[in-house]
Amino acid sequence: MKIFNFLLLIFFLMTQAVKAENITVNHPSPYVRMHANDAVKWQKWDASVLERAQKENKLIMISSGYYACHWCHVMRKQSYTDAEVAAVLNNKYIVVKIDRELNSSLDAYLMDFLQRTTGHGGWPLNVFLTPWGYPLTGLVYLPKKQFMEVILKLETRWKKDPAGLTELALNSFRQAEKLNTEDVYISNKGLLGLFLNTLNQSMDEMEGGFGNGVKFPMPYLMMSLLSVYEKNKDKALSAFIRLTLKQMSEKGLHDVIGGGFFRYTVDQSWSIPHFEKMLYGNAAMIGLYVKAYRVFNDEQWLRIAEETMDFVLREMQSESGFYVSSLNAQDASGEEGGNYLWDRKKLTDIINGSENRNLRKNVTYHAVSGSDKVLPVGLWYGEISDKSRLKLLQKRRANPPVKDDKLVLSWNAYLLSSMVELIKVSDRKQYRQSARQLYKKIKSKASSDIVRNRQGHGQKYLDDYAFITYSLYQWNTLLKTDTDQALILSLVMQSVNLFSDKNGWRMTDDALIPMPASQKNIADANLPSAEVALLKLFYKLGIKQRKVNEIIQRVRRQVDVHVVNNPLEFSSLIILKRQYALD
Missing domain, CATH: 3.40.30.10 (Glutaredoxin)
Known part of the structure; x- marks a missing residue:
């Protein structure tokens, strides 16, 4: 009887549906x-x-x-x-x-x-x-x-x-x-040559940017080009970089009223944006324009960086003290771009009432497919009075953008890194205050388990560890303190132990489904390469540890075949290998 009951129980358990939430x-x-x-x-x-x-x-x-x-x-x-x-x-x-x-x-x-x-x-x-x-x-x-x-x-x-x-x-x-x-050996000189040849085939010398269709700002690639220009002072490269910076800031990618940058434009000439604004994208554009200001000593690029930071602080900070992930492409009514599009006559009346003739002369209006409204385009920062700008912003606030309020730690950490770079060249005290608040929030999270998706399959991510660690290092360097040195070193080694193996890098510590072998190298994507962030920390902190040395030697000896096939996606790694003579 006991055996029968046991078998009955087994049969019952086998026939029960898996409970899924x-x-x-x-x-x-x-x-x-x-x-x-x-x-x-x-x-x-x-x-x-x-x-x-x-x-x-x-x-x-x-x-x-x-x-x-x-x-x-x-x-x-x-x-x-x-x-x-x-x-x-x-x-x-x-x-x-x-x-x-x-x-x-x-x-x-x-x-x-x-x-x-x-x-x-x-x-x-x-x-x-x-x-x-x-x-x-x-x-x-x-x-x-x-x-x-x-x-x-x-x-x-x-x-x-x-x-x-x-x-x-x-x-x-x-x-x-x-x-x-798959991996290949290629010298740094050969890799840089391959990178520049591929770049020449992708550059749009008429409109700026890369490719002949949809235009993404590609901030990490642009920062790499600035690094190349600092070394070779090539006039043609300088002209291309300046053209691209100008097109991105003066045309549809840039929100001329509220500040900040959209994710991309749907056309080759940077006219009509896809209207979402991403935290990581605007943090990257701050870093790009700060670097452009440093390289070219042109005040207009610093103004763009400051304006973008003002937008982030005003529109993207949440009640928690962290920053939201994005502003939606649709407004609350579901209209794409509705928050950014204007009735032309109403906007013209406001602009014509401006005391600034240059503003009236420079602003242009782009028609948007599927809408009877227009998108205003033009470099207004410094050309429009605070009074006129506030008037436009107040009218737009009647239809605010919908926010994605989730917390992505790596994006917030990367924002802190961009804040640090801006603080070095700007005298605005509020940037330092905001950066200090964000630093405290990030440090608090870094001192406990850095886990995403606690409601489902909780995981640790390389991006979170790498960019939290790098931002803490940058903040400490800015303040010339070693307050967080023990935490920073601990996070570096946790990153190495959790995410590296003999082949390369795993992006997460625990996957539910079968995943291919780890990546030998990590490309720039939404954020710059997490691999590059960690490699910089290895050198800046002078870490002498067996696993760290193995990673450095692996990067020195060989690169992923993807680096050779798509060098523009790995520009941060290519520049770093050159900087530290990893050959």
Whole structure:
């Protein structure tokens, strides 16, 4: 009887559904929170996802996005709140919603998969995985009709041939793993030559910036070019850098009324922006224009850096003392760019009433597709009185931007680093006061466990450790103190022990799904390379430790094949190897 009861218990346990938690309105990410009441029943990203997928033999769909993303909101409205789409996804798939800025390692891996297999990427990022966590296929935004066709066809194929699709996913994973372990030796001179040749093919010498389509500001690449110019004083390079700085500050990328920079423009001539403003992007632009001021000794670049910092302090500081992640591309009513677009006559009346003739002469108005409003463009800072500027800001505050209030520690730490650089060249006391407040907040977090996503699968991230440590070092250097030396050294070694191995770097300490081998080198992305931040600390702190020496020797001997194939994405590493003669 006891054996029978035991077997009955085992059978009962085996037939019970895996308990899975859905996302809730209490999630720390407003992007994830807004999906809590979708018709699609999104599951929280944790170990139960794989357990349930394997038990029910269903594909997993991970949908990644962020709050400031316009097309993420569009796809939610068209598909994820739709009962017909939800009926398929809820019954045929295990669906997971993540914030790309909190789950950055997973998002980067899935984005790399999509770009490697389709040649394009973007957000919302939707990737379908086997029940064991291997990516199979993916897509970005699709209208409801096309999206329905994809999910129905894919589910039918999975039912017919799960073994074949699993093998397909495994082969793709093995290819990614092979790529991550390939390395080459190239001298620093050869690497710099490759970098400059690739640069010449990408430079837009008419409009500034890089490429002939959508224009991103590429601040880390621009800072690397300033470093190259400091060495070679090349006149053509100087002209290109100045042109790009001018175009970015005087055209649509720059918010001429409220200050700060948008994430990118949708056209080659920098005219019409995609209207989200990111914390990391504006922190980087502060650093870029400070460096441009130092190199060229041109006051206009310092003014742009100060104006951008004023915007960040005014619009992005939260009640917690940290800074929010972004301002949305949509206003509260759902209109893209609504907070930044104006009725032309009303704006013209205000500007024509200005006492400054240069302002009236220089401002231009760009028509925006799909809107009867206009975007004002022109370098106004220093040309408009505080009174006129305040009048425009007050009118705009009636429709404030929607904020993503989640905390990303690495972005806040990088902002502190930019604050330090600005403090060195600006006499404005409020910058030092704001930096001190942020320093105290960051140090408090650094003194405890630095973990993201406590509501789901809590993880530690290399970016958080690297940029928190570097910002603490910079603040201590600014104040000429060693108050935090023990903490800084401890964080450096924690970073090494948690995230480095013989091959390279892991972006997080614990992944739920199989990940390819660690990366030999880390590219500049939303933030500059975390690898470069740590390498700088190794040298600045004079750390003599076996693991640290092994990392330095690895970087000296070889680079990831990705560095050779895409040198512009690794410009910070290329400049650092040259600076410290890592050859």
